[in-house]
Every structure is written in structure tokens, then in C-alpha cells.
Amino acid sequence: MYFELAWRNIWRNPRRTLVIITAVVIGVWSMIFLGAFYRGMLNNMLENGKSVLIGDIQIHHKNYREDPSIDKSMEQAEIVRDLLKANLSQDTLWTERIKVSAYVNNARHSSGVTLVGIDPEKERMISFIGTSIVKGNYLSPDDTKGVLVGKALLEKFDTEIGKKLILMTRTKHGKIVSKAFRIRGVFKAQMESTEKTYLFITMQGARNLLNMEKGISEISILIPDEENVNIVAERLKKKLDVELYSAETWKDLLPMLEAYVRIFDGFMYIWYVVVFIAMGFGIVNTSLMAIFERVREFGLLRALGMKPWRVIASVLTESIFTLSVGIIAGNCLGMISVFLMKGNGINLALFSKGAEYFGMSRIIYPVLTLNDVISVSSVIFFLGVIVSLYPAIRAAQITPVEAMRE
Amino acid sequence: MNIVKAQNIKKSYTQGKMQVYALRGMSLSVDQQEFMALAGPSGSGKTTMLNIIGGIDIPDSGTIVVDNNDYSNMKQSQLADLRLKKIGFVFQAYNLIPVLSAQENVEYIMLLQGVAVSERKQKAIAILDEVGLEGKYNRRPSELSGGQQQRVAVARAIVSNPAIVLADEPTANLDSKTGESLLDMMKKMNQEKKVTFIFSTHDNMVMDYAKRIVKLKDGQIEDDIIKG
Numbered sequence: 340m341y342f343e344l345a346w347r348n349i350w351r352n353p354r355r356t357l358v359i360i361t362a363v364v365i366g367v368w369s370m371i372f373l374g375a376f377y378r379g380m381l382n383n384m385l386e387n388g389k390s391v392l393i394g395d396i397q398i399h400h401k402n403y404r405e406d407p408s409i410d411k412s413m414e415q416a417e418i419v420r421d422l423l424k425a426n427l428s429q430d431t432l433w434t435e436r437i438k439v440s441a442y443v444n445n446a447r448h449s450s451g452v453t454l455v456g457i458d459p460e461k462e463r464m465i466s467f468i469g470t471s472i473v474k475g476n477y478l479s480p481d482d483t484k485g486v487l488v489g490k491a492l493l494e495k496f497d498t499e500i501g502k503k504l505i506l507m508t509r510t511k512h513g514k515i516v517s518k519a520f521r522i523r524g525v526f527k528a529q530m531e532s533t534e535k536t537y538l539f540i541t542m543q544g545a546r547n548l549l550n551m552e553k554g555i556s557e558i559s560i561l562i563p564d565e566e567n568v569n570i571v572a573e574r575l576k577k578k579l580d581v582e583l584y585s586a587e588t589w590k591d592l593l594p595m596l597e598a599y600v601r602i603f604d605g606f607m608y609i610w611y612v613v614v615f616i617a618m619g620f621g622i623v624n625t626s627l628m629a630i631f632e633r634v635r636e637f638g639l640l641r642a643l644g645m646k647p648w649r650v651i652a653s654v655l656t657e658s659i660f661t662l663s664v665g666i667i668a669g670n671c672l673g674m675i676s677v678f679l680m681k682g683n684g685i686n687l688a689l690f691s692k693g694a695e696y697f698g699m700s701r702i703i704y705p706v707l708t709l710n711d712v713i714s715v716s717s718v719i720f721f722l723g724v725i726v727s728l729y730p731a732i733r734a735a736q737i738t739p740v741e742a743m744r745e
Numbered sequence: 746m747n748i749v750k751a752q753n754i755k756k757s758y759t760q761g762k763m764q765v766y767a768l769r770g771m772s773l774s775v776d777q778q779e780f781m782a783l784a785g786p787s788g789s790g791k792t793t794m795l796n797i798i799g800g801i802d803i804p805d806s807g808t809i810v811v812d813n814n815d816y817s818n819m820k821q822s823q824l825a826d827l828r829l830k831k832i833g834f835v836f837q838a839y840n841l842i843p844v845l846s847a848q849e850n851v852e853y854i855m856l857l858q859g860v861a862v863s864e865r866k867q868k869a870i871a872i873l874d875e876v877g878l879e880g881k882y883n884r885r886p887s888e889l890s891g892g893q894q895q896r897v898a899v900a901r902a903i904v905s906n907p908a909i910v911l912a913d914e915p916t917a918n919l920d921s922k923t924g925e926s927l928l929d930m931m932k933k934m935n936q937e938k939k940v941t942f943i944f945s946t947h948d949n950m951v952m953d954y955a956k957r958i959v960k961l962k963d964g965q966i967e968d969d970i971i972k973g
Contacts, residue, residue: 340849340856347844635839642801644829645857646822739801743792
């Protein structure tokens with residue numbers, strides 16, 4: 340009967356109860372939806388960041404990050420390959436690259452770029468390049484004279500597939516070399532800057548250009564289980580010769596991205612606090628109004644012998660029912676909103692420049708996890724019960740004599 | 746045997762900036778199964794005395810023993826337990842929980858006492874029949890007349906066989922015919938169930954029913970009349 344009484348009590352004043360429920364619904368809904376949008380944004384940023392040649396872990400010459408030139412290449416790559424084969428699981432993907440700064444020009448234009456020599460078959464499994472060809476063909480492994488260019492660079496250079504570009508760079512011995520490569524295909528990336536920065540040729544094409552028989556700039560590794568990245572990185576760090584090599588995760592390689600993640604985390608926590616404070620005041624204020632209207636009833640119950648803790652329990656039970664209805668409705672609205680947005684995503688075209696600055700695509704797909712739903716619901720529920728304690732304690736403090744004087 | 750023994754009870758409270766002396770050294774003994782009234786004008790201290798007997802107000806000084814329980818040695822939680830098990834209350838108004846039916850209002854007191862569901866239901870229905878509300882078990886207070894609501898309050902007060910029922914102006918909001926009917930029923934409960942009834946009243950009709958009238962004035966007993 341306690342639960343029945345609590346349920347009936349909350350509907351004594353349906354309008355007031357609906358006000359509290361609405362506050363809770365809006366709070367939960369905004370947290371669920373914004374949380375899903377935020378998670379979608381983060382996933383998008385991470386995917387974009389990692390897929391632009393970063394992967395989960397990279398291995399370099401120990402001084403490569405300070406001086407990313409051909410001089411800092413890993414000469415004894417076979418040692419590293421053997422180590423990776425022995426220490427990575429079967430479903431871990433990895434590939435090798437030669438990366439140098441270069442100059443590309445044609446009759447009309449010239450530009451500084453990063454030239455990447457790839458293993459085409461392995462590279463397509465790890466980075467964005469395999470799925471981004473929009474015109475022409477991808478590189479075949481034995482093509483030593485072909486190049487893939489970005490759409491924005493192609494437009495800038497006012498050229499087309501089949502035409503030549505001259506690539507000029509410096510070898511390990513300090514010699515300037517140049518060679519003509521024919522455009523085989525055009526790729527489109529999430530960000531225009533990527534299209535203008537990178538040119539892809541085959542590993543053998545790069546070796547021919549640089550007069551390099553062996554040596555690679557980096558190895559990029561993609562771990563199937565996101566949560567094991569740090570574990571695998573630590574394991575590799577222990578096995579690698581630290582005098583020669585270094586292994587870094589994407590967080591080490593993209594500190595700005597990690598900073599953005601933390602900034603966004605901070606914004607979300609602030610949002611949660613603001614929503615909760617607004618909702619909390621609403622709950623306390625409305626509950627107190629209900630308590631003061633029932634002063635005589637609480638006085639009667641105390642006179643009959645009801646103990647203060649039971650009064651508190653009964654008021655809290657009413658709050659729990661109200662919160663539960665609001666949380667369930669808010670979750671339903673949140674999930675429906677996310678489901679509706681999932682198909683077409685949220686178009687940030689108006690903010691495309693700003694979005695690109697943060698490494699985000701124009702279209703964001705919200706991502707909702709069960710963990711998010713449970714976290715939001717639990718936080719609202721427990722904090723809601725805590726703020727309801729004040730009205731409950733006020734109710735328990737009403738004495739029969741005070742109530743009679745009302 | 747005394748069911749209530751109050752010695753030299755003093756009680757004052759603050760009203761705005763004024764100190765009001767509600768009881769000025771009142772002593773009172775009540776025997777078991779009495780049907781008595783504390784009578785007097787407003788401000789005479791009758792409600793205050795009733796509240797002290799019921800353990801919902803604490804005297805400034807003096808002693809009060811109810812059913813062999815000395816209140817001066819008891820904590821608030823113990824007083825609450827005593828009220829739950831030994832004392833029934835009938836107030837002038839706001840007696841019932843509005844969202845519960847007549848039966849549920851009677852059951853509620855037994856729920857607080859920890860009585861099992863089936864026993865609660867059985868006793869509630871039986872007592873509602875006794876007070877003349879057969880068939881009205883599922884009606885909410887808003888669906889009952891004033892007199893019927895008071896009958897439910899009496900039913901709740903006596904369902905657990907308390908030692909005393911304290912009734913504070915129970916007929917104040919009722920017409921004379923309804924009031925009379927209520928008092929007939931309470932008299933019947935007093936005789937059949939041997940429950941002591943103490944009223945606080947300035948209603949002559951209640952005083953006519955009472956076998957003993959203790960008249961109060963300015964916080965002291967002016968007269969103590971036992972009818973033959």
C-alpha cells in the first residue's frame with residue numbers, strides 16, 4: 340500500500356507533477372541526444388585523424404618525430420617485421436611506408452606535399468586511401484610510375500588523370516632528385532587539406548626515386564580491439580630496441596586530437612551540471628510546494644504514530660516514481676531522436692570550415708551506447724533522489740502541533 | 746484504575762511576541778473506560794491538554810503517565826510507538842488521507858503497526874460495518890459526507906483496540922443530527938469495546954453525552970463534574 344499511496348499522491352496535482360516530469364524528460368533527452376551527438380563527433384574526429392595514415396600505433400626511427408626526413412628511416416626493417424609477426428595477433432593489420440617531403444609541379448603550378456610510398460594492398464586495409472578513389476584507378480603493386488593525387492590538388496593544378504606530374508625531393512645522401520609520375524587515380528578525403536597534402540606512389544616507385552634499396556619511414560598498425568591499443572603499444576615498447584626505434588599510439592602522435600577530446604569532455608560535463616542544476620531546482624521547488632500543501636496530512640500521520648524516517652521514505656518514494664517516469668520518457672525521446680538522425684546524420688555544412696579545423700566531417704552521425712543510457716539515467720536518478728531529500732526532511736520535521744496551528 | 750494520571754502540568758508557547766500560558770499547573774486523573782469531556786471556551790487549554798495526553802506535545806513541567814507509561818522517561822520514537830498502539834485520535838477536520846478509500850484509511854494504521862494484509866482487510870471491513878458504513882468501503886473521503894468521514898476516523902481510531910481515544914472537537918463541523926449519530930456510535934464503542942474516550946469540546950451536545958465533565962478556564966480546572 341505504501342507504493343500505491345505514493346503513486347496516488349503524485350497525481351493529486353497532475354499539472355504540478357507533469358511540470359516536474361517535463362523538467363526531467365528535457366534533462367534526460369538533452370543529455371542522451373547531445374551525448375550521442377558528441378560521441379558521434381568524437382568518433383568522427385578519431386576516425387578521420389587515425390585514418391589519415393596514423394592508425395592506432397606507429398613505429399619509427401627513434402628521432403623521426405623530431406626530424407621526419409628520409410635520413411631518419413629504419414634501415415633494418417626486417418628486425419621490426421619479425422618482431423611484429425611474433426607479437427601481434429592474426430587479425431592485427433599493419434603496413435610499411437616511405438614518407439618524404441617533396442615538391443610537385445606541372446607546367447602551371449607547384450606545391451609542397453608529403454610523398455608517401457605505400458604497399459597498395461596492405462595500405463587499403465588500414466588507411467582511408469583504399470576506399471577513397473573517386474576517379475581513375477587505385478595503384479597496382481608493380482606500378483612504379485603511377486601516382487594518386489587528391490581531388491583538391493588536381494583542381495588546383497588544373498590537370499587530369501593520365502597527365503604527368505614532376506615529383507622532386509632529396510635523397511638520403513643530400514642529392515636532389517626528380518621524376519615524372521603519371522596520375523592514375525584521384526582520391527577524395529574527409530578534409531580538403533588532406534587532398535592537398537598527400538601524394539601516393541608505390542613503395543618500389545619511392546625506392547626508385549630515392550635510390551633506396553631498403554629502409555622505411557614508418558610502420559602503421561591497426562589494432563582490432565580499441566581497448567587493447569595501450570597494452571599492445573607497451574608490449575612493443577618493451578620488445579623494441581629503444582636506441583633505434585620508438586612506438587607511439589595515436590594519442591602520442593595527435594596530441595591536439597587528444598586535447599580536443601578532453602575539451603569536449605569538459606563541455607559535456609559542464610552541460611550536464613547546468614542541466615542538472617536547472618532540473619534540480621525545479622524538482623526541489625515543486626516538491627516543497629507539494630509538502631507545504633500537505634502540512635496537516637503530515638501532522639496527522641505523525642500524530643497517528645508514523646515515525647520521521649517513514650515520512651522521509653514516503654516522500655522519497657513519490658520522488659522516485661516521478662523521476663522514473665521522467666527518465667523513461669526522456670530515454671525514449673532521446674533514442675527516437677538518435678534513431679531519426681542516424682540515417683542522414685547531422686549536416687554541419689554551415690560550419691564546414693570550423694568543423695574541418697577540428698578534424699570533423701561535415702556530416703556527423705550520432706552514436707548512442709548502452710553505457711551512455713545507463714550513465715545518464717543513473718546520474719539523474721541518484722542526484723534527483725538526493726535533491727529530493729531536502730523536501731522529504733522538511734516533511735518529516737512537521738510536528739502534529741505545528742500542523743494543527745496551520 | 747487510572748488510565749491517565751497528569752500531575753501539575755504546565756505548558757506555554759510563544760505566539761508572535763506574546764507568551765501564552767496554555768496550562769498553569771493542571772492535575773487530572775482519568776479512569777479506564779471513562780467517557781469524559783474536557784470542556785471550556787477557546788484558549789482554556791483543553792486541546793493543549795489533549796495533545797499532552799496523546800504525547801504529541803511535551804509539557805514544560807509536570808508528569809504524565811498514560812497506561813503505565815511515564816512520558817518523561819520516553820523518547821520521541823517511543824511516544825510515536827505508544828500513539829500507534831495505544832492511542833486513537835479523532836480530530837475536528839483533516840482526519841483522513843484523501844487519496845485512500847475508507848477501507849484503506851482504516852487499514853493504513855494497521856499497516857503502520859505491521860499487521861498482515863489479510864487480517865488488515867478483515868478487521869477494516871468489520872469495524873466499518875460496526876460504525877455503520879457497510880458497503881462504503883471503497884469510497885474516498887471526497888465521496889463521503891462529513892459525518893461519514895468522522896465515522897471512518899473513529900473506525901481507524903478504535904480498530905486496533907487502543908487504550909484511549911482522544912477526540913478533539915469531533916462534532917464541530919457537523920450538524921446536530923449527524924453529530925448526535927456520531928456520538929451514539931462512539932458511546933456504543935465505549936461500552937462494547939471498553940475504550941476510554943476523552944473529548945475536548947465546547948459543544949453542549951457532547952457534554953450531555955459525557956459521564957464526566959472537566960471544565961477548564963485559563964489553563965486550570967474550574968470544575969470536575971461526575972454525572973450520577
